[in-house]
Amino acid sequence: MSSRLLSFVGRTGRRRLMSTAIKLTTVEVNDKTGIATLTMCRPPVNGQNLELLLDIKSSINEIKNNNSRGLIITSASPKVFSAGLDILEMYKPDQQRLRAVWTELQNVWCDLYGISVPTAAAINGHAPAGGCLLATACEYRVMVPNCIIGLNETQLGIIAPKWLVSGYLNILPKRVAERALTQGRLFTTDEALQEGLIDEIANSKEEAVDKCVAFIGTFAKVNPVARALTKQQFRADNLRQFHKEREQDVDDFLSLVNRPEVQKGIGIYLEGLKKKANKQ
Ligand SMILES: CCCCCCCC/C=C\CC(=O)SCCNC(=O)CCNC(=O)[C@H](O)C(C)(C)COP(=O)(O)OP(=O)(O)OC[C@H]1O[C@@H](n2cnc3c(N)ncnc32)[C@H](O)[C@@H]1OP(=O)(O)O
Numbered sequence: 001m002s003s004r005l006l007s008f009v010g011r012t013g014r015r016r017l018m019s020t021a022i023k024l025t026t027v028e029v030n031d032k033t034g035i036a037t038l039t040m041c042r043p044p045v046n047g048q049n050l051e052l053l054l055d056i057k058s059s060i061n062e063i064k065n066n067n068s069r070g071l072i073i074t075s076a077s078p079k080v081f082s083a084g085l086d087i088l089e090m091y092k093p094d095q096q097r098l099r100a101v102w103t104e105l106q107n108v109w110c111d112l113y114g115i116s117v118p119t120a121a122a123i124n125g126h127a128p129a130g131g132c133l134l135a136t137a138c139e140y141r142v143m144v145p146n147c148i149i150g151l152n153e154t155q156l157g158i159i160a161p162k163w164l165v166s167g168y169l170n171i172l173p174k175r176v177a178e179r180a181l182t183q184g185r186l187f188t189t190d191e192a193l194q195e196g197l198i199d200e201i202a203n204s205k206e207e208a209v210d211k212c213v214a215f216i217g218t219f220a221k222v223n224p225v226a227r228a229l230t231k232q233q234f235r236a237d238n239l240r241q242f243h244k245e246r247e248q249d250v251d252d253f254l255s256l257v258n259r260p261e262v263q264k265g266i267g268i269y270l271e272g273l274k275k276k277a278n279k280q
Pocket residue numbers: 044045047079080082083084085086087088126127128129130131133152153156158159160161164249252253256273274275276277278280
């Protein structure tokens with residue numbers, strides 16, 4: 001949960017500051033289906049800063065512990081599922097915070113990838129980089145039209161680590177994954193469906209959520225323990241490998257992000273994003 005300082009004018013007419021805790025995710029469990037919907041709420045683009053990552057992690061844990069029958073992840077933003085890591089966390093970073101950001105991204109990935117209940121992403125907008133990471137950690141993906149999804153890290157001069165690539169390889173043929181990663185390719189909704197990166201297209205967020213509910217419903221008559229153990233069998237190797245390498249991965253991330261040429265590239269990329277936003 002993140003703490004924010006809210007400024008308001010009190011009865012004395014003086015401006016006062018009040019510290020409030022603002023949650024950047026919500027969890028709603030449907031009484032009828034028992035399925036939990038985790039919604040990311042960090043406008044405008046659900047940029048994954050430290051606070052959002054901590055809240056996603058705590059929401060996944062809440063769902064793990066409340067006997068939900070499944071997890072659907074989606075976004076409160078109308079056009080964006082998640083724009084991935086908040087690039088401001090990587091630009092001229094505070095070293096301790098950068099380490100925490102990457103560690104929490106790892107935590108979110110392994111909690112979502114490894115959770116025993118069925119998972120689905122209702123991708124109601126663009127899902128580049130870390131947005132794609134959340135979607136590919138799930139078992140099923142439904143996306144709205146005219147959006148983009150993919151791992152575009154090479155375009156930023158950084159590389160997707162092995163644990164993240166393993167999520168891609170669960171879904172895409174190796175040849176398609178290698179080409180897409182080396183190109184930093186962002187797939188349109190139609191291309192993603194064609195390549196198998198998403199499972200279905202829906203015309204609205206509501207329809208996407210309904211389709212995710214229907215997917216989770218396909219397990220209604222399957223023994224949940226047998227299901228969970230089977231899922232684990234498929235994912236255990238990737239998780240084992242991840243745990244072996246996670247500390248080294250944090251060090252690699254920090255040294256890569258701190259390289260002067262990478263900092264320069266991130267700065268230029270950020271400028272480009274701002275210019276594009278100002279033109280709209
Ligand atoms: C071991 C080695 C490890 C190496 C590292 C591997 C890294 C692997 C994992 C994750 C990395 C990442 O996630 S990096 C983040 C990459 N993300 C992107 O490249 C997406 C950038 N954003 C966009 O393309 C678009 O914003 C969008 C398609 C997502 C949405 O477009 P839309 O037109 O709706 O919105 P705007 O572009 O106008 O943006 C609005 C507003 O948000 C700011 N913004 C957008 N994305 C980000 C971001 N990722 N971080 C911070 N801020 C972002 C944008 O600048 C606008 O801001 P202003 O209104 O203030 O100008």
